[in-house]
Amino acid sequence: DTEVTQTPKHLVMGMTNKKSLKCEQHMGHRAMYWYKQKAKKPPELMFVYSYEKLSINESVPSRFSPECPNSSLLNLHLHALQPEDSALYLCASSQDGDPLSEQYFGPGTRLTVT
């Protein structure tokens, strides 16, 4: 089973709203990732959690706040977003934070900021 699930599938929010994206995996993976993807572009790394600790923050604005409650769950809290933040947000996981290990992606959350 190589399934990563994400909720919601679609999200529309205003610039003053607070919302959260959720990601879950049950593969026993110890590294989880958030990516942002614009149309027809490759995914761009935002955050990496390794063994439930934040190991990489790619200089992401503070209006995006990640949280890893346990090894199976990853959240992305959103607050005061801008229209240019509209994108597909992808969660991924890998066995550990080893850069050589395979990453498995979820289906993504399509976010629209109005």
Next chain:
Amino acid sequence: GQQLNQSPQSMFIQEGEDVSMNCTSSSIFNTWLWYKQDPGEGPVLLIALYKAGELTSNGRLTAQFGITRKDSFLNISASIPSDVGIYFCAGSTITDSWGKLQFGAGTQVVVTP
């Protein structure tokens, strides 16, 4: 920093034809991954390569890790309509920070009946 050059950018092919795409890097990679992404979905891992010269197949897909460790190619044989999508190569080295993959820009494949 490292850059991955993926080509071609797009391909329009007829059903039944073979497809070939490749990625090159300015630096040596230790891992090459190939993903396919359908519209509105997340990338799906097709093939993972870990050794220089490695040739791996997954059904009609074949990928190779170049001998120089700076390139990889993906072939799709006898294309079918469901092969439509964007294919991304991705690579990493043991010197990368934890979990950082470099992605190519993608190859969009369109299959016509």
